[in-house]
Amino acid sequence: MIAATLLLSLLSVAAAQNATTRLALNEPPDGQLYLGAWIDTGVSSGDSPTAFNTRLGRNASWFQASQNIPADPYDDVTGTGGIINATMVFETNTDAGVYVTVYPEDGLDAISAQDYASLGVQLQAYITAGHAVFMRFAPEMNGNWDVWGTQPTLFKATWKVMYTSIKSSCPNCAIVWSPNAASGYPYGITPDQIANATDRAALDTNGDGIYDNNDDAYSPYYPGDEYVDWTGVSYYYKGVYPNSYNIIEQPGYMATAMTGWLQDTGDAGGVQYTPFYNTYCSSMPCMISEGGAAWHVNQTQIPTYQGFVSPSQEQLEQGWWQDGITNLTFLEMFPRLKMIMLFEWEKVETDNDIPTLRDFRLTNDSSVLGGFSQDLENVAQRYIWANYLPMPTSGSGSPDQVPMPQETVHRATPYRASTPTSISLFSSAALPSILLGWATGIAVIVSGIALGASLIL
Ligand SMILES: *[C@@H]1O[C@H](CO)[C@@H](O)[C@H](O)[C@H]1NC(C)=O
Ligand SMILES: *[C@@H]1O[C@H](CO)[C@@H](O)[C@H](O)[C@H]1NC(C)=O
Ligand SMILES: *[C@@H]1O[C@H](CO)[C@@H](O)[C@H](O)[C@H]1NC(C)=O
Ligand SMILES: *[C@@H]1O[C@H](CO)[C@@H](O)[C@H](O)[C@H]1NC(C)=O
Ligand SMILES: *[C@@H]1O[C@H](CO)[C@@H](O)[C@H](O)[C@H]1NC(C)=O
Ligand SMILES: *[C@@H]1O[C@H](CO)[C@@H](O)[C@H](O)[C@H]1NC(C)=O
Ligand SMILES: *[C@@H]1O[C@H](CO)[C@@H](O)[C@H](O)[C@H]1NC(C)=O
Numbered sequence: 001m002i003a004a005t006l007l008l009s010l011l012s013v014a015a016a017q018n019a020t021t022r023l024a025l026n027e028p029p030d031g032q033l034y035l036g037a038w039i040d041t042g043v044s045s046g047d048s049p050t051a052f053n054t055r056l057g058r059n060a061s062w063f064q065a066s067q068n069i070p071a072d073p074y075d076d077v078t079g080t081g082g083i084i085n086a087t088m089v090f091e092t093n094t095d096a097g098v099y100v101t102v103y104p105e106d107g108l109d110a111i112s113a114q115d116y117a118s119l120g121v122q123l124q125a126y127i128t129a130g131h132a133v134f135m136r137f138a139p140e141m142n143g144n145w146d147v148w149g150t151q152p153t154l155f156k157a158t159w160k161v162m163y164t165s166i167k168s169s170c171p172n173c174a175i176v177w178s179p180n181a182a183s184g185y186p187y188g189i190t191p192d193q194i195a196n197a198t199d200r201a202a203l204d205t206n207g208d209g210i211y212d213n214n215d216d217a218y219s220p221y222y223p224g225d226e227y228v229d230w231t232g233v234s235y236y237y238k239g240v241y242p243n244s245y246n247i248i249e250q251p252g253y254m255a256t257a258m259t260g261w262l263q264d265t266g267d268a269g270g271v272q273y274t275p276f277y278n279t280y281c282s283s284m285p286c287m288i289s290e291g292g293a294a295w296h297v298n299q300t301q302i303p304t305y306q307g308f309v310s311p312s313q314e315q316l317e318q319g320w321w322q323d324g325i326t327n328l329t330f331l332e333m334f335p336r337l338k339m340i341m342l343f344e345w346e347k348v349e350t351d352n353d354i355p356t357l358r359d360f361r362l363t364n365d366s367s368v369l370g371g372f373s374q375d376l377e378n379v380a381q382r383y384i385w386a387n388y389l390p391m392p393t394s395g396s397g398s399p400d401q402v403p404m405p406q407e408t409v410h411r412a413t414p415y416r417a418s419t420p421t422s423i424s425l426f427s428s429a430a431l432p433s434i435l436l437g438w439a440t441g442i443a444v445i446v447s448g449i450a451l452g453a454s455l456i457l
Helices: 004-019 049-056 113-128 152-169 195-205 253-259 313-323 328-335 366-382 428-440
Strands: 032-037 062-068 097-103 131-137 174-175 232-237 261-263 269-271 287-294 337-344 347-351 356-359 444-446 449-451
Touching: 004 113, 032 049, 032 097, 049 366, 062 337, 097 113, 097 152, 097 174, 113 131, 131 337, 152 174, 232 253, 232 337, 253 261, 253 313, 313 366, 328 366, 337 444
Parallel strands: 032 062, 032 337, 062 097, 097 131, 131 174, 174 232, 232 287, 287 337
Antiparallel strands: 261 269, 347 356, 444 449
């Protein structure tokens, strides 16, 4: 009896010591991760989760969509606004999770208790219908391209209210804290642009009076482990400045999202930005919340760039997926990275003032899809795929039981597209050194990676 009690208490001590290694909400077992997709379901694209699964020949475990808080009226001309259309996920006849990205588009101080309550009820309905939920609130808060950016004090205070409110009505919603990856930080942001003195000081984390890569890109915005279920980063590859050339990424670029170490010219070695993985993927799992490599659709007539031969779309995208998604070395280096979310969009982006039409999709072009599917086959066991779950036609889980886009309005002109602003590594502040590099012919910057001279020649 004594022995049994002792054994039990030893076990509970051991279990308690293992508390941080227990699986978090929605966390896949060790050695596995999710592959999700953010599909452009807008009217003009007409894509859907079911169509995505059909193209890939596999059933993705998560589908992402975005909405604003407070929710906008739904616009049935552009298919934007309102709340997300989860029926599209249910229609896959799988148990795929519903990943809702929520933008406080009217500002961090414009969200009422009722707004949180509505969101919590909406999300809980998906769980009740058999679909797990991620909710990513106010992403890329460390950039200045969204209204909720660069306000660490208000951000953290708002986050705590948000987290407590959503958890009270949706306890099993996994809430994701997701800044932009640090590479390129501070993205051109300077102290004089930050009006609030508390915030201005908070962002200068090493107190040297300037913002640069030596300032912590993440910690000013982190509300604390007790208010976060998963962490994540946005991470993209867009090619060579001014982000309008098609050049294959340098292997190891994906790892930069986790380590903050950005390979640079032979001489300089590289630039150390804030590491993500060791700090933010230890006490909880983390994800690439959105990511992809930009194929500059209209730039294929530029045959060479500084000696590089333009790759095909498949070669360029292959550089992306083989460096991360299907790269076992990468996946084993970062076992706490438990989800990768594909950004399956084609859109015009204006980063660095050079607008190009960018195709990030891995499942649209048939060569890209063919190559990706083949490589995915080799690591398919590593990923978790969705299970069969028929969409009920009535009762819990049927479309009339879950919140749907409401308040339909017609608009003469489309307003803000509900797509994320993803920024490149370069801001105007980074230009002089880049241009200097060009002028001297020393370096070619590939989204922050300068390839060695041997590659250029
Ligand atoms: C604690 O975690 C380790 C490593 O994952 C595992 O081998 C061990 O069985 C766990 N112990 C308990 C009591 O859960
Ligand atoms: C994907 O899900 C559909 C609907 O449940 C099912 O018919 C199909 O067999 C699944 N595909 C795979 C590859 O599991
Ligand atoms: C939501 O998606 C379903 C399934 O694709 C579609 O039938 C319905 O019209 C959509 N609802 C809205 C409001 O767009
Ligand atoms: C800075 O912002 C915080 C949070 O909104 C606010 O409490 C504080 O009063 C502001 N400080 C200044 C100097 O404006
Ligand atoms: C796979 O990832 C590792 C670690 O980042 C990297 O060294 C390697 O070059 C990558 N392989 C490919 C084919 O990109
Ligand atoms: C890109 O080319 C397509 C035709 O292939 C054209 O419709 C579109 O306007 C172009 N977009 C930009 C941003 O140049
Ligand atoms: C590829 O995308 C275009 C729109 O950019 C769309 O018209 C076409 O149907 C898509 N093809 C596939 C196979 O998804």
